[in-house]
Amino acid sequence: GAGVSQSPSNKVTEKGKDVELRCDPISGHTALYWYRQSLGQGLEFLIYFQGNSAPDKSGLPSDRFSAERTGGSVSTLTIQRTQQEDSAVYLCASSLAWRSDTQYFGPGTRLTVL
Amino acid sequence: SQQGEEDPQALSIQEGENATMNCSYKTSINNLQWYRQNSGRGLVHLILIRSNEREKHSGRLRVTLDTSKKSSSLLITASRAADTASYFCATEPNTGNQFYFGTGTSLTVIP
Numbered sequence: 001g002a003g004v005s006q007s008p009s010n011k012v013t014e015k016g017k018d019v020e021l022r023c024d025p026i027s028g029h030t031a032l033y034w035y036r037q038s039l040g041q042g043l044e045f046l047i048y049f050q051g052n053s054a055p056d057k058s059g060l061p062s063d064r065f066s067a068e069r070t071g072g073s074v075s076t077l078t079i080q081r082t083q084q085e086d087s088a089v090y091l092c093a094s095s096l097a098w099r100s101d102t103q104y105f106g107p108g109t110r111l112t113v114l
Numbered sequence: 115s116q117q118g119e120e121d122p123q124a125l126s127i128q129e130g131e132n133a134t135m136n137c138s139y140k141t142s143i144n145n146l147q148w149y150r151q152n153s154g155r156g157l158v159h160l161i162l163i164r165s166n167e168r169e170k171h172s173g174r175l176r177v178t179l180d181t182s183k184k185s186s187s188l189l190i191t192a193s194r195a196a197d198t199a200s201y202f203c204a205t206e207p208n209t210g211n212q213f214y215f216g217t218g219t220s221l222t223v224i225p
Contacts (some may be wrong), residue, residue, distance in 0.1 A: 004156075033213070042202060043157075043215035056211035091156065099206060100145055100164070103213075104154040 004106035006092050012112045013082055021077045021109045025094030032075050033103060034067060035091040043091065049075060050098050082113045120203060120216040128224050133190040135219040137203030138183075146179055148188050151200045151218070160188075160201075172218045196224045 005015045005024045013019050027033050034046040049069040060066070064082075069075040079086055089110050093103040121136045137146070145164045149157040163170045163179045163186065170177045176189040190197055200218045207214070 019197075035182065035215070042217040043204075045212045045214065048213075059212055087134045089155065100162075102147070102159045102162060103157075103158070103204075105149075 004092055004094050004104050006090075006109050008107040008109060009107065010110045010112075011090030012114065014114050015084060016081055018078065018080045019082055019111065021079075021090050021092075021111070023075045023077070023094075023106060025073065025075070025092070026104055029094035029096055029104075030072065031095045031098040031101070032069060033093045033095075034075070034077050035093070036061075036088045037091060037108070038088045046077070048098070052082075079111075082111075084113050087111055087113045117170045120201070120219040122216070122219060124220045124222075126222040126224065127193055129193060129195055130168055133197070133221055133223070134191050135188045135201050135221070137199055139186075139203075139205045139214070139216075140184065140191070141205075142208045143181075146186050146206075146207055147204045148175075148177060148186075149202045149204060149215075151202065157202065161194075193221075193223045195223050197221060197223050 007022045008105045032049040035043040037043050047054050047067050051072045052069050067077045089108040091105055091108045093105045095101040095103045119138050127133055143165055145162055147162045148160040150160055151157045159171050161177050163177050174191045179186045200220050202215050202218045204213055204215045
């Protein structure tokens with residue numbers, strides 16, 4: 001594909017609901033990353049994938065957060081029982097290789113929890 | 115706290131002037147990257163500098179890295195209104211499985 005795409009671009013949900021965010025990386029990129037950016041803040045690293053494997057999940061904020069990647073391509077970030085503090089822009093990036101490589105970012109999903 | 119911290123938090127300059135942003139980090143790194151972000155959405159990669167490099171250029175951008183001081187600077191020369199954006203440094207530590215982005219410098223270039 002031309003670039004990293006994310007869907008939905010905006011999501012408004014009620015507290016306590018589950019949400020699923022999707023990321024389509026650039027074709028052929030083996031590494032995929034999820035970040036969270038709260039209003040006016042820097043990026044918080046959440047998790048990365050090498051192929052379908054996520055070697056380190058310690059960056060996920062709580063056990064309500066989970067992520068998976070299938071077929072070495074599309075990834076989904078799921079937030080269960082959303083809380084208001086989950087409101088943020090969730091950014092996905094991909095790179096050809098893991099480490100020492102340029103990350104290409106998607107436009108992000110703006111999540112608002114009411 | 116985050117690994118990288120940019121300084122200043124905000125910078126406002128006239129078009130044509132140079133803009134300098136600094137980044138400090140805490141642990142040994144493999145490389146450091148600078149990114150630009152418009153309108154709070156996706157980031158665009160600007161330049162990557164490896165730990166064994168001291169300076170790198172790309173067009174109007176000049177990046178320096180001082181591993182002894184654990185700091186980097188981004189210089190944008192002859193700034194343009196279109197350079198208005200937030201600029202972030204990102205560090206890849208030698209060990210571990212995370213990347214660390216700083217809090218960013220918000221640059222405003224006044225036409």
